[in-house]
Amino acid sequence: MAITIKDIAKAAGVSYSTVSKALNDSPLVQPKTKEKIHQVAREMGYEPNFAAKQLVTKQSKTIGLIWPTLDRATHSTLVTELNTEIQKREFSMILSVNPVQSSLDLFKRFHVDGVLIFDEENNLSPAVTAPFPVVSYGAGPHNSFSFVDLHYQEAMFQAVAYLKELGHRDISFIGDFSPINLRQQEKYRGFERAMQHFNLPIHKQSFINSAGLEWYDGYQATKRMLRSSTLPSAVIGASYDISAGIVRALRETSLVIPKDMSIIGYDNIPQMATLEVPLTSVGVPIQAIAEQMTSLLFDQLEAGSTEQLTRTMSSVLIERHSCARVNGR
Amino acid sequence: MAITIKDIAKAAGVSYSTVSKALNDSPLVQPKTKEKIHQVAREMGYEPNFAAKQLVTKQSKTIGLIWPTLDRATHSTLVTELNTEIQKREFSMILSVNPVQSSLDLFKRFHVDGVLIFDEENNLSPAVTAPFPVVSYGAGPHNSFSFVDLHYQEAMFQAVAYLKELGHRDISFIGDFSPINLRQQEKYRGFERAMQHFNLPIHKQSFINSAGLEWYDGYQATKRMLRSSTLPSAVIGASYDISAGIVRALRETSLVIPKDMSIIGYDNIPQMATLEVPLTSVGVPIQAIAEQMTSLLFDQLEAGSTEQLTRTMSSVLIERHSCARVNGR
DNA sequence: TATTATAATAACAACGTTGTTATTACGAAA
DNA sequence: TTTCGTAATAACAACGTTGTTATTATAATA
Incomplete structure (x- = not known):
């Protein structure tokens, strides 16, 4: 049987209500008594009973x-x-x-x-x-x-602004265009609006639908993109996994990142730094x-x-x- | 305030202990009463209080x-x-x-x-x-x-037996040889013993250390293996992730699975079927x-x-x- | 010195259950 | 008709806490 406040009370020679107050650091009990009770509790290896606490406080913690x-x-x-x-x-x-x-x-x-x-x-x-x-x-x-x-849109603005600053004009967005995923839609719209805002050219190649969020979706979308005649100088990957796929596809085609193509990934998670190529990324840090x-x-x-x-x-x-x-x- | 057994008791016109017994399907209460109490409880939307239950039963569920x-x-x-x-x-x-x-x-x-x-x-x-x-x-x-x-060893026996049955003799094992990971060691030993048992040739190329459990570790290990002059006709991947890397590496070198090389993966999880190539696998189903x-x-x-x-x-x-x-x- | 305010602690009800014990009502046996 | 056994239900303690109220001891005031 586990130690309860009553056991402590007996050992410390006080009432159990005093023990309760002492352990909750109430100002209603003398510092000296408080200290002694804490001491005894520690010695006896007291562990509060959550169920009892919850029953009276109505907090499940x-x-x-x-x-x-x-x-x-x-x-x-x-x-x-x-x-x-x-x-x-x-x-x-x-x-x-x-x-x-x-x-x-x-x-x-x-x-x-x-x-x-x-x-x-x-x-x-x-x-x-x-x-x-x-x-x-x-x-x-x-x-x-x-x-x-x-604020996914803001992130996309950041990415586009940064790429423009580096002299890029042809930028492609690779992401999932699923109509039921609001987040992905926001990224898409953010990219679109940023491109417009910065007066950068938009054409069919600007938006590449990965139709999924797995790394392999990004990989395949990139492969598809690479088959076209005109290539962007930079791509934005809509998520960590998609970006991982992009990196993979680019390297397979022996395109060197960032010499031949720049890439920015959405998602600020530590793993971004440990990809095959440490990825410059936008997004709220996880x-x-x-x-x-x-x-x-x-x-x-x-x-x-x-x-x-x-x-x-x-x-x-x-x-x-x-x-x-x-x-x- | 939530509904308690006392509320039900009042509504049903019985004592709360009877309610408790009825809800716990005790034989001590008449079927008729029991039914009525259940009815009332349902109507009132009763949800038992876990904290109280736990306090008395000492079970946290x-x-x-x-x-x-x-x-x-x-x-x-x-x-x-x-x-x-x-x-x-x-x-x-x-x-x-x-x-x-x-x-x-x-x-x-x-x-x-x-x-x-x-x-x-x-x-x-x-x-x-x-x-x-x-x-x-x-x-x-x-x-x-x-x-x-x-029983990792048994799984490796199965894999080797199956491959031998298909006529394979040169089989490589790609896995993590980390000395602190017992599971991986068992797979290694299982493979080794199975090869001995079936009288199949063992040489340096038979064991390929991925030095890690990520898919990329398997990928790199396979790339390394592919650089050697003599290739096995089949490989065994020690885990799902490693096997995914193996598949990736094989396909990049335009080796066709299974025509040019057979592969068996350890881990029986549904994802095995949705890899780029649906993988024959051994292991206890997850x-x-x-x-x-x-x-x-x-x-x-x-x-x-x-x-x-x-x-x-x-x-x-x-x-x-x-x-x-x-x-x- | 007697009274009152105050600080410290003790006592106790309450939380919503379960399980044990006490009470009731009713039919069977004496 | 009275007593007894039994089935059904009621009453109640207990679980380990918290928070409110009651009691004590002590110091300050009249």
């Missing part, structure tokens, strides 16, 4: 994470980061890999304090509600939950996203509010070694 | 999963499968991506009922113990926990591993035992389209 698709590299990193953030706050994380709606039901049963969603498709009905704050991230207010706005999502959620928890909030995050451009001035360095 | 490395494809699949198994049993899963020891400490605080580990490195001190059953999987009894023995791990854990839970148990699982060979009879179609 648990955050649910909904993660319907397990396979994107960005996501693995984000999960790890979120887990770190959550543990920093002495909460724990419970994971569901089921569809959003059923995950929400599950989490309701578990009385989680809050929920983090990342759902690539964002195909939630706006009617979905939950008895706890929910934070997601991505492209826009697609539902009633709070979210961290990643760790910052994790921090922002978590702090938004905990702010709502503290405020006891379920209203929808938005926090916008700025994209950053990190220079590595995949871009060069046009016509030789 | 939660399984901890330790998953220190988030990036291997096999692992993502296994997590999903395990999650499914656990939910089938009305338990929930809590995830830790921290090192084993600190995860165990975390789970102790949370009073989980049991723990599932998958730790590629298996570098646990044998002294590590836990107050709940722990199940891991892999190569052997490297610590005091129960585990599901995957879903079976998940089932076995879960059922072993729950058996121990029910028996209330923490003693170390082992369950051995047999590898299966799944034919797809990456192997051909030697010399010809």
